[in-house]
Amino acid sequence: MKRIILPLIAIFFVGIVYAQQEDKPSKTQFMIRGYGSAGFQSLNDEGEKESSFNSGTFAPIILFKFSDKFMFETELEFAYENGELETALEYANVMYSLNDYMTIRAGKFLLPFGTFMERLHPSWINKLSSVPLGFGHDGIVPSSGVGVELRGAFDVYGSKFNYALYSTNGPKLNDGSMEPDEAGILHFDNYEDNNKNKSLGGRLGYLPFTDSSVELGFSFLNSKVGNSDSDYENVGAKLIAYDFTFIKKINPLGGIIDIRAQYNQSIVDDANYYEPDGLGGSEEYTFNNKSDSFYAQLSYKPTTSSSNFIKNLEFVGRYSELNTPEGAEWETNQNQTAFGINYWLSWRSAIKVNYQITDGTGGHGGGLIDKKQFTIQWAFGI
Amino acid sequence: MxxxxxxxxxxxxxxxxxxxxxxxxxxxxxxxSPERAALVEGKSGVQLWGETCMRCHSTPSPADFNDTDWSTIEMHMRVRANLTADESKKIFDFIKSAN
Incomplete structure (x- = not known):
């Protein structure tokens, strides 16, 4: 109950402060933005069918700008799931602009590991109502971290580069002592470090063309992931990602072509884990703890059409894959194909109609995966 | 083998x-190349607004926020979207002039 009331009280008082602001601009600026969604979902999971309207999510973003160099930003997330209001802190960080090429941030921030989670995951930006395989819950891609980051962007003779270098508490290895089914999985949202080692990560982005139509990116994250004073304290993890973006208005095609792709790989050092044998004892086992995932997305928006209805449409297709280690309790090989037609009501509000097919083997349930999902989502930015 | x-x-x-x-x-x-550097330097705010914002989302309408709000959004977006200082200044100067 406290989890519900405290955020509501905070928003109430923030609202009062906001209402008391005078029209005359002050040096300290305050703003609430954010995004939300609502919709309908029909799922066919290996013949078991269910459908439901859902209340979706609401994610207020609160920005405090103290000067031209100094800002605090935070994003909360509210979602009604399984009969309860779920709350989450997506990020909360303070940032200071050191100069035109360097900004330092501290706190909880979205990790620049590829581009999807940092730039594209909000529902009013994401062109489909789901995230690709490998991201989100049970994913192998880190979304946020608690630590400190230095980032910036600069021109070099007509090309642009952007960079981010950060140190965070880092991922935490699930050693299976509490959840044997998840032995070897990495957890990324660690408010408290489980060891003395801090992770080191970063991303370098390169935009070769003057119109910023293409971006190539490389990301990495290295860390020790095991608990201190345990058998796993020397277990490390290396994560890398490559990302690609092409977005351009192409006149012969009458609209905007948008292509995105990202490949992610996670390699965790070998370790021995223990599986209950059902007789009160356990069996030791190990596996090559290497996972990868990939997605590619193509969308087309016929912006030059003479019809107002057609120019607001957008057609999207996405393929994604997730492969987790052979021999792990959470071994899975999945692939997913998703299609969508979006209708843009404004630059920040879209109705998305999506159909998604997920095939494969493994996962928490084991066996075959055969899911077909139809969704309608109304997403909006504020 | x-x-x-x-x-x-x-x-x-x-x-x-x-x-x-x-x-x-x-x-x-x-x-x-120096020629391309000059081309980038000579880009206007409206050009950059058209090219840069759509790297992630649709181009925003300048009328949706006032100048004060755009100043706040400017800093947020400059960091989030890795805009250069020059890009950021030109884009938001244009937006504030057009709202």
């Missing part, structure tokens, strides 16, 4: 990495 397989795989990897490295060096060499 195993050793030959590994050597063959390493050779393929080496070839792929060499091709990627040469390709990237070529792209960097072609894309970096």
């Amino acid at each position: 195993g050793i030959w397989y590994i050597i063959k795989k390493l050779k393929i990897m080496k070839t792929i990495l060499t091709v990627i490295a040469i390709g990237l060096i070529g792209i960097v060499a072609i894309s970096c």
Whole structure:
């Protein structure tokens, strides 16, 4: 109950402060933005069918700008799931602009590991109502971290580069002592470090063309992931990602072509884990703890059409894959194909109609995966 | 058999990495020139607004926020979207002039 009331009280008082602001601009600026969604979902999971309207999510973003160099930003997330209001802190960080090429941030921030989670995951930006395989819950891609980051962007003779270098508490290895089914999985949202080692990560982005139509990116994250004073304290993890973006208005095609792709790989050092044998004892086992995932997305928006209805449409297709280690309790090989037609009501509000097919083997349930999902989502930015 | 397989795989990897490295060096060499730098420097705020915002989302309507709000959004977006200082200034100067 406290989890519900405290955020509501905070928003109430923030609202009062906001209402008391005078029209005359002050040096300290305050703003609430954010995004939300609502919709309908029909799922066919290996013949078991269910459908439901859902209340979706609401994610207020609160920005405090103290000067031209100094800002605090935070994003909360509210979602009604399984009969309860779920709350989450997506990020909360303070940032200071050191100069035109360097900004330092501290706190909880979205990790620049590829581009999807940092730039594209909000529902009013994401062109489909789901995230690709490998991201989100049970994913192998880190979304946020608690630590400190230095980032910036600069021109070099007509090309642009952007960079981010950060140190965070880092991922935490699930050693299976509490959840044997998840032995070897990495957890990324660690408010408290489980060891003395801090992770080191970063991303370098390169935009070769003057119109910023293409971006190539490389990301990495290295860390020790095991608990201190345990058998796993020397277990490390290396994560890398490559990302690609092409977005351009192409006149012969009458609209905007948008292509995105990202490949992610996670390699965790070998370790021995223990599986209950059902007789009160356990069996030791190990596996090559290497996972990868990939997605590619193509969308087309016929912006030059003479019809107002057609120019607001957008057609999207996405393929994604997730492969987790052979021999792990959470071994899975999945692939997913998703299609969508979006209708843009404004630059920040879209109705998305999506159909998604997920095939494969493994996962928490084991066996075959055969899911077909139809969704309608109304997403909006504020 | 195993050793030959590994050597063959390493050779393929080496070839792929060499091709990627040469390709990237070529792209960097072609894309970096004083003429192109002048082209980027000469871009207007409205041009950058059209090209840059759509890297993530649709181009925003200048009328949706006032100048004070756009100043706050400017700093948020500059950091989130990795805009250069010049891009950021030109884009938000244009937006504030057009709202």
